Amino acid sequence: MSSAWNWPLAALLAVAGFFAPVLLGGSPAIYAALVLIAIFAVMSYGLDSIVSDLGEVSLAHTVFFAVGAYVTALLSVRLGLDPVGTLVGTIIAALIAAGVLGLITLRLREFVFSLVTYAVAVVALTVAANWSxxxxxDGLRGIPAFEIGWLGIRAAGDVELWPIAFVLLLATLYxxxxxxxxRLGQAAIMVHLNPRLATMSGIDPQRTRLQVFLFSAPITASAGWLYAYQRAYVSADLLETYFLILMLTAVVIIGRRLLLGPLIGVALILAQEKFWSFGGYVDRIILGSLLILVLAYLPGGLFGLVQALAEARHRVRARAGDTSSQTRPRKADA
Amino acid sequence: MNLTQQLINGLVLGHAYALIAIGWTVLLGVARLVNFGHGQMYMLGAFMTWFSVSRLGLPYLAAIPVAMMAGVAVGYIMQRVMLRLTLAQDLVSIMIVTLGFGYVLHGAAGLIFGSTGQILETPLSTRDIYWGDLWFTWQDIAIVLVAMAFFAILKYVIDNTGIGRTARMVAEDPPLALLAGIDVKKVYFAVFAFEGAAVALAGALVAPRTPILTSMGFDEVIITFVVVVLGGIGSVTGSYVAGIALGLFTAFFGALVSPAYATAAAFGVLISVLVLRPGGLAAAPGGR
Known part of the structure; x- marks a missing residue:
């Protein structure tokens, strides 16, 4: 795809995306769902860079998400900072958290790395639930409305939050x-696919890992930042496995390293939960099963499945063409 | 604080931890696999026992095998679904899949058993023993005895029998084992079935100590993880020792500092060990 028509297409998609709630009927439920889709998609992109590019599984990304939400709640409720201030605080806190976690896990690989990150998430949940x-x-309540006075922005409620969520999503995609x-993205892929080659080309795998970690945490944390304003309260439930499973499923369901993959994934999952829900427990079973089935049977995700089907069809057609061209000379022989 | 009482608590907890972790130790030692659904399988074991006792009216001793059979079934299904990933040793996907299984188990258990907490009472857990100013239940004694027997038998089987030799060979070199005529797939299935049965047994025995909830299982995963890594990945003896050490640590930390942060503290210990020695405490990886 040449960049000449890539940009207009992207702009067109962006405009269509912005008007998506109107196009879908503009009801409050639509706005609420779309704001959540944007927020959770941003959350998932942070994990996407670790899973798809670096090839490791971090199960601690719910912690970054919660760090963003908690820092936002503390700074806005206790210190009265506006969203710009809380966003800066969120990013700094996420970098510190990722730096600490990254340094601890620097020498750990594969499942020990994942185990430690998972344990961090579980321990964070007990700490959040017990630390007064x-x-x-009870969590923290009374987060003020999203309001930046000197920019004249005030967003109370999902309809007014939608433009902000959408801008955050676009920024994340960019x-x-x-x-x-x-260079960092290329290095991450090389470390993922061929660590030895990466080392020989002068890339330090541990350094790359740490850098990607530092890159990904603020993204997920910024989703927590907006989520705090959307919910107006934060509590330890931000650290529940739901968010982790949601992120992981969104990252793998469509296919890895596709720019729009996690967004479409989150949209599919939330559409089911918001508009075709079967109750909390069944929704859990659906989401978990989706994750299992895609990983076990569709390594390329749904996109990979579509590609494989298209290829198979192409092959069948080509074979049909072959046989017809082969049969003719045979008839002539006879 | 009564020192002897905490010592007893710690020993009971330690044997409970070792029993909870043993399925994963074998899974990791033999098949180089991990199971993040371990905690939810523990939960399922506890609830199957509770269901068999309180709803089906089975005696406790008959309920334990029912729970273990359910564990075997879940383990078998998991391995059946993941077989392609297991043979390809795609650990990253396996971790996520097992996490997904845990999530599904939680949902299914909530659907079947409800979201309210239950008390799993057994004929042993209601009978207290007072010895001077010390207190424990017959259930505690059962946990210690079963854990000791389980570890002794397992150690014997792995070191001295044909099954153990097969398992060790698969652990050492799966392709070579295949060449030697071992059905590697069968071993993977067996290991996962064992993991399911072992953790269900732990659930049936240990869960009566506290109220049971379908949302439990996360602490158990962390404990298992600490035991497995501190004991030296895949080492049966190491797990036993690490389990008891962790039990004593938790009991004393809970009594001296705060019970709410006991798991977090155990995890803190693990982190410091991992930073100093990424391979865990045991000298040789894969050693048993």
Missing amino acids: FIGGS VMRSFRRS
């Missing part, structure tokens, strides 16, 4: 696209 400074099991074209 951040509200304990950052992800730039990351994949950057």
Whole structure:
């Protein structure tokens, strides 16, 4: 695809995306669902760079998500900072958290790495539920509306939050696209697919890992930042496995390293949960089964399946063409 | 604080931890596999026992095998679904798939058993023993005895029998084992079935100590993880020792500092060990 028509297409998609809630009927439920889709998609992109590019499984990304939400709640409720201030605080806190976790896990690989990140998430849940400074099991309430006075922005409710969520999503998509074209993105892929070659070409795998970690955490945390405003309260449930499974499924369901993959994945999952729900427990079974089935039977995701089907059809057609061209000379022989 | 009482608590907890972790130890030692659904399988074992006792009216001793059979079934299904990934040793996908299984198990258990907490009472857990100012239940004694027997038998089987030799060979070199005529797939199925049965047994025995909830299982995964890594990945003896050490640590930390943060503290210990020695405490990886 040449970049000459890539940009207009992207712009067209962006405009269509912005008007998506109107196109879908514009009801409050639509706005609510789309704001959540945008937020959770941003959350998933942070994990996407670790799973798809670096090839490791971090199960601690719910922690970054919660760090964003909790920092936003603390700074806005206790210090009265506006969303710009809380976003800066969120990014700094996420970088610190990712730096600490990254350094601890620097020498760990594969499942030990994942185990430690998973344990971090579980321990964070018990800490969040017990530590009274951040509200304990009650959480923190009374987060003010999203309001940046000097820009004249005030967003209360999902309809007014939609433009902000959408801009955050677009910014994330842009950052992800730039990351994949950057030296760091290329290095991550090389470390993932061929660590030895990466080392020989002068890439330090551990350093690359740490850098990708530092890149990914603020993305997921910024989703937590907006989610805090959307919900107006935060509590330990931000660290529940639901968000982890949601992220993982969104990352793998469509296919890895596709720019729009996690967004479409989140949209599919939330559409089911919001509009075709079968109750909490059945929805859990559906989401978990989806994750299992895609990984076990569709390594390329749904996109890979579509590609394989298209190829198979193409092959069948080609074979049909072959046989017809082969039969003719035979008839002539006879 | 009564020192002897905490010592007893710690030993009971330690044997419970070792029993909870043993399925994963074997899974990791023999098949180089991990199972993030381990905690939910523990939950399922506890609830199957509770269901058999309180709803089906089975005696406790008959309920345990029912729970273990359910564990075997879940383990078999998991391995059946993941077989392609297992043979390709795609650990990244396997981790996510097992996490997904845990999530599905939680949903299914909530659907079947409801979301309210239950008390799993056994004929042993209600009978207290007072010895001076010390207190424990017959259930605690059962946990310690079963764990000791289980580990002794397992150790014997792995070191001295044909099954053990086969398992060790698959652990060492799967392609070579295949060449030697071992059905590697069968071994993987067996290992996963064993993991399911072992953790269900642990659930049936250990869960009566506390109220049971379908949302439980996360602490158990962390404990298992700490035991397995500290004990030296895949080492049966190491797991036993690490389990008891962790039990004593948890009991004393809970009594001296705070019971709410005991798991977090155990994890903190693990982190410091991992930073100093990424391979765990045991000298040789794969050693048993």
